[in-house]
Every structure is written in C-alpha cells, then in structure tokens.
Amino acid sequence: MHEIHAREVLEKLKLMGAGRVLIQSPEGLRREAEVLGNFLEDNGIEVILHGEVNYGACDPADREAKSLGCDALIHLGHSYMKLHLEVPTIFVPAFADVEVVPALEKNLKEIKKLGKKIALVTTAQHIHQLEKAREFLENNGFEVLIGRGDSRVSWPGQVLGCNFSAARVNAEGVLFIGAGYFHPLGVAVATRKPTLAINPYSGDAIWMNDEAERLIRKRWAQIAKAMDARSFGVVTSTKKGQLRLAEAKRIVRLLREHGKEAKLLLMNHISYPQLEGFSFDAYVVVACPRVPIDDYENWRKPVLTPREVEMLLGLREEYEFDEILGVERSEDEPMGISIHGG
Template identity: 30%
Template sequence: MPEGLLMFACTIADIIERFTGAEAMVMGDVTYGACCVDDYTARALGADFLVHYGHSCLIPIDATQGMKMLYVFVDIKIDTSHFLETVRFNFRPGARLALVSTIQFVSALQAASQELRPDYEVCVPQCKPLSPGEILGCTSPQLAQDTDAIVYLGDGRFHLESIMIANPGIPAYRYDPYSKVLSREHYAHERMQRARQEAISTAARARTWGLILGTLGRQGSTHVLQHLEARLQALGLPFVRVLLSEIFPSKLQLFPDVDAWVQVACPRLSMDWGEAFSKPLLTPYEAAVALKEIEWQQTYPMDFYANQSLGAWTPNHASHQPQRGPRRPAQKQEAGPPGVKEPCRDCRCPDTSPSPAPRPEAPGAAGRPQPTEQQPGPKCTGTNSPDAGTGEKGLVASPVE
C-alpha cells in the first residue's frame, strides 16, 4: 500500500485476522504506484492471497504469480460543489473540457462531469487499461486538438505533467481539492525534448549498452527487456543486464564500462532526472529511436502502459499479449413470455420506468430486471502518450474559499 496508508496497516491486518482466521502480513516496501504490485515477494513469503490498496488494476489479477489478487481502491470524498462552481466561474459555457484525475478522485470526477454536461462539452477520456478519466505519470491519452482545456482534479503535478506532455498544445489547469485552488499549469516542453534528444544522440554512439530491469514490484517488463535485447543483438552491440529495485546515479557509476543505459522501470525517471546521470539513461522508447527502430516523435508518447501503444518497447503492446483462441458462437436465447422485456445481454439494468398496472405474472418472469435506456455521452478521442519536468503556475480566480 502507499506510504500514506501505512498508518492503517496494523488495524487492517488485525481485522483480517479476526474475521478470517488467516495470518496477515504487511509488506512495507515503498509503493510508488499501480506498477508496484509485489506479487513476486508475496509468493516468496508463501502468501496465498495478495491485497493491494490505493491503486488501480494495472496488473491483471490473472497475471499474478500463483496467487489470487484483490485491488482495494481508496475513494477520497471532496467538496464537489466548490469544484463545480470554480469550473463554471473560470470557463465560458460551451467550452470543450477534458476532465482527468487519479484513481482516488475518479468517482468525484465522474459525478462532476454529469453536472457539467448541460453547460459544457465534457470529455472524460480513457486510455485503456486505465479507468475512464484516470491518468498515470507514464500513461495518458492524446486528446482532440479542438479541446479548449484540460482540467485535472488532484494534488501534485506528477500525473498532470503526463497528459501535458501528451498534449502540448492544450492549456492545462489543476484544481487542488485540499486547498480548493484552481491554477494554470505550464510545462517546459522544449527543454525536456532538447535534453532527451541530446541523451539519445550520445547513446547512439555507445559501444557497450546496459539494460536495467526494474525489480520494484512489476515496474520491470521481461517482454520489453527481451525486445531490447533482440534489437541490440541484431545490430551486433554488446550489452549487460542489471537488475535494480531503485536506480541512483552513484549505483550506475560502479559500471564504468557501460556507455549508455536503458531502464525498463519508470519512464519518468529518465525524463525527470536523466540529466543527473553521467551516462545517458534512456527510456525504452528513446532506445528505439537511438537504435534506429523508430523516428523521433514530435509529440513525446506517453503510452507506456497503454493497450494501443506505439511499439513493442511498451509492456502492453499487442505483440506481448497471449494469443487467444476463437470466440465461441453466441448461444441463441429463448424469447421470454409475451409483453415481458428481456434484460440487457451484457448487464443487468434495473427497471426505472413506471410500474404497469398489476396483472398475473408470466411463469418464470418474477423478479426479472428490465432494461433502462441510456443516453450516449459525448464522444472524445483517446489515444495514448507519457513525460515529466518542471513548470510554473499562476492562480486563477476561484469563487469561494
């Protein structure tokens, strides 16, 4: 669980032991995000069941190593009415707004989007496998170019910078639910791109490469590592593999024979702190550029965990997905009694229509739910992209404190 929740860890462990009779262990290692699911360590400890608190389901529950998995979201309640008033005060009616957040505020974001739709063209973009409106520091959607503004609900800039990098031409605003302040945010796009291109240019001349596989939870991807290895072997370039839980400049200085590094852990580590390392520290995407696998993209891609990503240097690229067999043909369903509506095929929707006059029930129809018509929401473009950096912010008028 995130460090902010560790204060509740002993209480949760006591509750689990009291009501289940199972032995509970608290894994107190650092957890930066949804990529830090540590099922490998849990298996080594002999655990049968792993509960991960506070993050979204980035690692599929059927992909964990020999154990069952449960994600427990943390839903933080905010003053939604103040957020709505602030948006209405600062944006003209009819503006095209993209609303995004982190997983702990997504439910508040969804509720707010419904309230804003009568007055604005609201888009809650989705970058699968993330939830609608959710963004990560390394994974964000590319929005339609006619979007007027990005409104981020959350504290801090790390996740917001991701969608700013993926959409450099769209103004971004951050509403802090704790301070209740809306601020215009900026990102140094040119500086970041210039620094990353210099690192790529230096790495392209490297004779010996180092490949770092992150071992902090599931940050490292063996599929991506194997893809990079195959590319280096095809070019006849020697390389060394290094496994690290956390990556520091002083640690890499212990390998003086390595001319360039590629870290398969967190892309933002290279983007935000790459200049602190004496040798180039590339992301897998940047390595693909340096190794002539792809051209440099004008808009830096923030698609590290996206299902529809730019190439095989990302963990969820189609080339890394297991081959699925042909789908079974849909079975023909028998029609219900006359006058009785059939429920939706993919869900069980409650019937919200007025109840008809009482009449004798058809056999087998008692308690059968009825479908509800839903109005389609506004369409929005969702593709994927990642990044990091520094920025400036200026306060924007807020109607209430």
C-alpha cells in the same frame, strides 16, 4: 484522509477462506494499512504489513506474500491492473475524502480557456467524484469527454503515471483533477494539448504546458549527451507490471544494428548508484517510463527511454512520451475488477 472499504475487504477474504494476508501500501497510506490490519485481526485474520516502498499497481508483493504462506495479498491504494500474480490479490483503491466541485467552481474562468470540448481525467483517488465533476461542467456549457482507456486502467477517465490512454480523445484541451505535477505533466507531454490541473485540496489551478515544454527540452538535452555513447546498458525490471522484456530485447537489437554495444540488465528497484560499477557510457530504462524522466538528475550518465533511443538513432523526429500501454477494450468488457491471481 482516504476512504477504505474495510468490511468489503473482510467479506471477500472470508469468501476466499483466507486466514493469513499481507497488506501492501504506499508510504502515504501506512496509517490506513494499520487501521485495516487491526480491523481484520479483530475479525480473526492474521495480518502482516509490508514495509517496502511501493510504486503502484505495477509493483505487487505477490511473491513475498506467497513466500510467507499468505492466502492473499491486499494491495492498498491502487486500482486493479491485469497481471499474472502468484496469490489471490485484492486491489483496494483509497478514495480521497474531498469534494472536487468547489475547486472547479472557483476556477471556472480558467477552465473555459481550454475550449468548449474538453477531456476530463483524474487518478484513482478521485475517480469516484468524476461523474459529479462532469455534471457540473456540462451544466456550465462544456462538452465533456471521458476516455475509456485501455486494459491497463480500471476506470474511464483514469490516468496512471505510465499510461494516458484515457486522455486521448478528440478534445480541445484536457482538464486533470488531482494534486501534484506527476500525472498532469505526463498528460500534457503525452497529448500535446492544453492541460489544466486543478488541485481539489488547495483549489489551485496550474497550466502544465510550459512545464511540459521545459521537460521536453531537458529530454532532448539527455539525447544530445548520449550522442557520443558507444555502449548502452538496457535496463528492465522484475516488477511484474514493469517487466518489458520483449521491448528491452528490441532496443538491444536496434542499438547493435546501428553500431552500438548493448547489454541487457535486470533490476528490481532501478537506481543509478547500483549501476556505478558498470562501464556503460549511457543507459536505457525499459521499465517504468518515469524513472529516466523524473530521476535523470540522479544519474551521472545519460539515461533514455526506448522512444528517445529511436530519436537518438534518427528513427523518430517528434518527441514522444514513453508509455506502458495495454490493449484496447471492447465496448462490453468489464472494468474495475478487484480480485486477481492464485
């Protein structure tokens, strides 16, 4: 279960004078969206539920909210991301109702293998438990570093699937708290440091570095498959947090300068079946960095990231994870803003 602060959302909507809202949620939070919608309707606000797949804070449904005449968008399950939105938007994180310290206590011997000086990171679902985790680890002799991250993340210690700036601190290893492989695998590839993922639900601990090396070998294989490609489709996204038009144009220029044919393509949801009709030999995805990484097996033709194009062209030797980075924060810049747009 996830904790949603419904009354706080209602208070913000009333301050905004909102009479109609669109609630957008990822698939795992559909029930929470229904509960929140019922609560708001009981308090006099008209609610429309958004049923499309949602990929994160980078994929807000503000255009849809505006077209429906909504006064606000409620973006459920993700933290604030600085974007130019068309309606006022409330980002409502969903905090997981699970304690993280018992899983840390269970795996203390494994954590010690990271070294004495460790970076501590997690996702928005467990960010409210990060200080408890730090206190436990420091009481057990660790020096714990929680990176501030750049402007794309809301809280110190938070990582996204496309941004690991909070993990880039001067530590011996990285401890990730959360479920699944998606985020810790990115941490391990991006930092190239020993990375241990601890699942607070199951209590399991998994070392990610072998998985990271396997992933990097697979990516080099994709680069090798693209060596003979003469024409490239360079794909960017209309999703506001993934629209990297300047970077996409740079990749088109770079390919052309090296004797390749390149065309810029624009999509919303990027998937290979929608591209089958084109004749390109290979593709470059300049949108969510995880599309070519996590979905490459669904592509019949080679699919690369911008960094991998540079490797293909001999401009970069070491493998580097593609990320969407923000700007560095000043020390006094506020974090965790929850309403934006309009």
